[in-house]
Structures are given as C-alpha cells and as structure tokens.
Amino acid sequence: MFTYSKLYSQLKNNLTDGHHDVRVGIFFVNGQTKQLCDIEKAWMEKEEHYEEFVIPASKELPVPLDENLKSANPLVFVQTPESERCDYSLVVMTKDKLQGNVAYEEISYLLPQMQSLLEDLGGTFASWFTPTVEGVTLEFAQGLNSHLIFSNGTTKSITNGKVQISLDEIGEGESITLPQATTRVLPYLPNAKKS
Helix, strand or coil, X not given: CEEHHHHHHHHHHHHCCCCCCEEEEEXXXXXXXXXXXXXXEEEEXXXXXXXXXXXXXXXXCCCCCCHHHHHHCCEEEEECCCXXXXXXXXXXXXXXXXXXXXXXXXXXXXXXXXXXXXXXHHCCCHHHHCCCCCEEEEECHHHCCEEEEECCCCEEXXXXXXXXXXXXXXXXXXXXXXXXXXXXXXXXXXXXXXX
C-alpha cells in the first residue's frame, strides 16, 4: 500500500524539462529472480471512491499524474502473486523501445537525459553522489537468451533477457544490432555501489 502523494512526488519528474526521451516508471521485481512480477490487481481508493488500474503487458504500475488526486491523496494498493516476494522498483527508462540497428549516437543522446533524471530523483545534492550513467541495460521479453551484434562483428550475450553495454563498447560512429525489440531500456551504472 502506498499513498498517492508519495508516488506522485517521484512520477512528477516525468513532467519536467531536460529529459524528453526518458521517464520514470514503477514496477515490482521478484526479490530472488530479479524478474518483473505480474501485477494481479492494482487500485486507488479514498472513502467511497474506488478506481482500478488496467495493468499493461509491460507490467508497469500505470499511476496517473493529477493535481486533484494529489490533493485527495487516495491509498494505492498493489496485489502481486502471494508466492513471490515482490519489491517496489522505481526506474529511469526510455520512453520508446529500441529495435533493429541502433547507432552509438542514439544511445549517447539518451545518457545525459538518464543522468539528469536520476539526479532530479535524488534531490538537491544528488549530483555529488549519483553514479555516472555509462551505457544502457537492455531488457527483452520472455527471458531471451541470444546475443547482440556490434558493427565491428563482435557479439555480446543476452542472458535471461538482459544485457548491459557501455557506450565505449559500441564505439563512436559504430552501432549494435538487436535480435528483437527491447521491453525496457534502463541506465547502466557500472560504478554504482551494491547494497
């Protein structure tokens, strides 16, 4: 259970300037497998008012951004499978999927926007401690096990639907070819401290 205002305070960053191609999303992740949990049901309620969310195939919690809801501050309930421990996950991600041949320049354009949004989420002094976005984490459907191909002919494995690539791995003026469209594109933070 969450208060709407708590979720709003994080999602309002989607309305600010400086990151037109990236946004914040809310998901629930299985604590053991690190795979996205299904959201069986999610809804908002306040006294006699009740509204159920339609959960998309992406498994994202589709919280609307609305000043009136912020004032009313309903409770937001999320029901995930009882057999799994599903943890709240607030992520910075691209608005659009990547597919086919993706150029270095396309990814390099996303990184400063991801960095800016991460720092916006962190608050006033976030730039002092936010790790540097050095690339992207690409996620694919159905736990894809495949590989992506760099334009220089080398490959990199996609394991359980995920692969992390730095901008340096691609190389300026080069590109990568993806086996299918991504489901999510997240920042790659190789120097982030693991907790």
